[in-house]
Amino acid sequence: MQLAMDFTEAFPTSAKSNFDDLLSRVQSNSEHWSEHTSAAQRRRSGQVFTPIAMARQLAALYPMSGDSHRNLSDPGCGTGILSIAIAARLQERQDTSLNVVGFDTDTRLASDWLSAWDEFRDISNAPCRDSLFQCFLQHADDILSGTCLGKPRPSIITLNPPYKKLARNSNLWKLLNSKGVPVPNMYCAFTVLAGEWLADDGDLLAILPRSFASGVYFKSFRQWIRNAFSVEHVVLYRSRSCFGQCYTRECTRPTKKTPSNVASSYHSFRYTNR
Template identity: 30%
Template sequence: MTQILESIDKERLAVNPLLKNKSELGQFLTPSSVAKFMASLFDKKMMPDPKILDAGAGIGSLTSAFLERLVSENLSDQASVTVVEIDEVLRSRLTTTLGLFEDKLNLQKEIITEDFIEWATNALLDENSLLRSSILRFSHAILNPPYKKIASSSRHRRVLRGVGIETVNLYSAFVALTIELMEEHGQIVAIIPRSFCNGPYFRPFRQLLLEKTAIKHMHLFDSRDKAFKDDEVLQENVIMLLERGASQTQVTVSTSRDDSFADYKENCYPFEKIVQPNDSELFIHIPTSNEPSFIERFPSVHYSLKEIGVEVSTGPVVDFRVKGHLRDMPEEGTVPLFYPNHFVGTSTEWPKVMKKPNAVFVDETMKKWLYPNGYYTVVKRFSSKEEKRRIVAGVLTPESTDYSEVGFENGLNVIHYQKQGILPEMAFGLYAYLNSTEVDKYFRVFNGHTQVNATDLRTMKYPSREKLEILGRWVMANSDKIGQEEIDQKLEEIL
């Protein structure tokens, strides 16, 4: 049976260059090692006579891994398979793949050639559809859904809303629809980008997932680029086992460096460590160590930004929308426009020779986007894959420029108070806190991509205002001598 999976994997590598619509459809074919691991996660007690769904089936790698396990472990001599694949190139291979199992078990198969979102939403809306019967809902689903944003004005977005699903990406749409198509205690194994775990756009999806399923298992790859190395995928992925309608108990979290699973290890965690009680944003944390988290080590770190008297907003100047106002260097009628590259440690380098502009021309339309000059803590929204840190903070001081107003570009998060500057001690205290190693580690538990949103910063916990100001005064007095080690030591001392 292993030979079947090996031949399918060779076919995956051969067909990859033939996919003309790969970018348009968000296709990433699953390596056999990942498919086999995913199939291994299903509870074997629930495997007899399975009714399997594979949405976005590709060449059938995932379904084959499921059927291979069924046969090799003698779990069932029959199965019903529904595979959905819109791409004609892949579908021709899919038929061949399923045929490899016809003499090994009683296999009923249906190949759906429609767009999965259209097919699934129609099935859920049709009161007379056979899928409305709990008998014919799916007992198992295994999927590697496409990864592509859904435009807010698109037909996909409209038809999803018609069945009560609000989401922004094809992968979360596929998983949400699959949840709706499962029978009670039906199990889903999916490999999806980890970006759904946090941020405001995926909150409705998290709510649906947590209300209708129990999270049983999550697996992370330590190396961001190894699981789909043939496709150059840099998005951090998570493999999840979900069970529809089950009671939520503890969650198994496993890790491996790559898709060989050679260094596989796992731990179990109470659900309170995965979704923190009273978290209105429903962020999903994925701890990978039994060591106490930063928040557990320091219970005094429990304040919100609002409680310490500040706010955070995304930089309001979206440069491509105000191209006519941008200036490479300051000139009459302009004010500084700050980008992430302008902030280096506690210093602000402005103006700066770089590809981005340094200034923006001010007229009535631009004025509403400006802030008065003052002390602000800024946090980069995007970190490159080369950067060691996920959170990178800087400080703007009023001495950085002699202008009365400044602009912050959209690539920055700005910590302020009612669109005014904050106390210098607070600005530098937040700078040091956010740049600490412990905070960066803690942030990675619920953030699996290179973006830091204002909502993420709003949801995080902080020391008291008093402790942040003590930290800030220390930074102001020692800024020339402070490195990472000094910040980490001082934070531990203050907390």
């Protein structure tokens, strides 16, 4: 695992690419909807719009390989900035065909998501298919049983999950608890379901509040992480002010590994689904 403390030093920005204008437009869409979403609405939904600097940094953590096709998913996709940033990085390195699946309950954003991927296809040299669905959590049963929407399990999942509590009497809490993963809030639930859906040896690029790293409240979630993934990178932000309305969070890029490769050190854990 690598710990990056200074974005400008550890992850220098790349030279201007064909996708920069597209990313800037997606960022403008995010800013528009952020301005037109009240604080009360954000509290109810736990919605957070990811800043472009954070999206670029998270994409920069993805290790490149020679695969010519990727299945990419973005639960809580918003305007698409995280998945577009990763797709752009893939295309800048090699022509990679993509199958992209997004989820978001905010139907106001659907047009911007679809337009962004239309523009991506115009720029890209490789085939790209995208599909958009509403509530990721509605598919929890299918995900835990090994299927979801009849789609292939993603080799890459990126997410900046909603930040709100999960009621202990909710169906989702009961379902995850029955599977041995009692989760206290939505960002844990999103992360667990994303991890369960992710293909073996796939990559989960997530933005998480650092609150999960300590305390009894998140103990079961941390244990699930230790048993499921290998964290390759952790980026701890010194101040929440540099990311506007986004909560102070850690960027992590975990990779699916086998149980024999699980490390014991908390800050260099490699996680595996058992």
